[in-house]
Amino acid sequence: MRKTLIAGNWKMNKTPSEAKELINALLPLVKDSSNDIIVAPNFVSLPIVASLTQDSNIKVAAQNMADIEAGAVTGETSVLMLKDIGVSAVILGHSERRQIFQETNKLINKKISLALQHDLLAIYCVGETLEERESGKFLSIIEAQIKEGLDSISADALKNVVIAYEPVWAIGTGKVATGEQAEEVHAYIRGVLGSMYSPAIAEKVIIQYGGSVNPENVKELMGKPNIDGALVGGASLKPDSFAALVNYNK
Template sequence: MNLTIGQAEQLINDILQAGLRLKEGQEVVVATPFPYLLKAKALLKNTPGFYVAAQNCASEKSGAYTGEVSAEMLASIGVDYVILGHSERREYFQESNAVLAKKIDLALANGIKPIFCCGEPLEVRKAETQNEYVAKQLEESLYHLTEEQLKDVVIAYEPIWAIGTGLTASAAQAQDMHAFIRGQIAAKYGREAALRLTIQYGGSAKPSNAGELFACPDVDGGLIGGASLVAADFLAIVSHLG
């Protein structure tokens, strides 16, 4: 929940004017607040490899849910991706794994690719039960999907304990969890599906640590938070993609 429309437009223009050249298979997804989605679509429409995401969608198809925004509404304005299950949505709005499963289904039914966030809080990491915690998130929100549906899902691992706490997840910790997630998907859907899956890292990635994180074999990119609000920082992070 940042920036006015003028500031948001300036940020996107600053990124575009840098002349960023993406390699084959790379994408930049700009996730804006709901009021800015159409403007972002217009600004990015002629830039190959750039897409637009919403930061959330409703868990119901339509109806008397004042203030909510449905997946169908997002699809009608050409939104490509939607972030679901972000740690802030889970914490502040009590979004459960079951609710997120409904949102996943609605997004896919409307041709929108979900970026599904998972990850553990500090007390779980301290108890060393993070694998079980994340496995439950995957099972309860994703495992009802078919392998074909899973092709359109991106997973973003957020170590909640490393976001805004002063603590930092090491590249080794990030790689361990990403490998664990890929292994869980392989056990459920097969090795090919697991290798095809994009797993992003979302734990305070910034220019100073992006290179080390993105060099990890199972880290396929980043879900960038605060650093995405500064064009130079965001561009520096993108430059570290393999």
């Protein structure tokens, strides 16, 4: 049975001192949760967050990483650096990386492969823009993201991949896909994975929903059969609201 994973993507928010305050407030609120928990601070806050959560039930993810291990690449962060400070997961392919920094499925595939080689959990983001949804082509867009992003990823390595479906039109907008809209895409993604690997393997993959998830809509979304968790943005920046999401099933 798939376990629910609630992850918080802090994006470019929280100084290290603010991150310390947030984590110290969050830890007692979620210590008894039955769900898996990940927080993804910005790079400069990663060391303090990794240190504070070391003996807790919260795991730490980076929001991105380079597609090579080391070298003359100014401004990038290596998987080796992330591993050294205690990071155990990485978010890859987020729509903001795709749109602002023009990351392609091919580049993201390289990053996923490298993360998996180093035993990091890869949270792979896919999703459509409003224009793509309204054109009726959104499922084919997502299928291409899945197939190209996971190209040459073995069935064994897929055990360390989480898919995060984030409709771009719902990220930070307050708009949320209905439970039915989200479930349709999650089921489709699982079907694509089934065709690439096998239905049995696809059934084991955690597929999160992301896009304006909050304590008011989380139960409806998590109640759908193919939605296995949430990748949370703004609501993860406050201990109380993120704890409410983590503890939604209490």
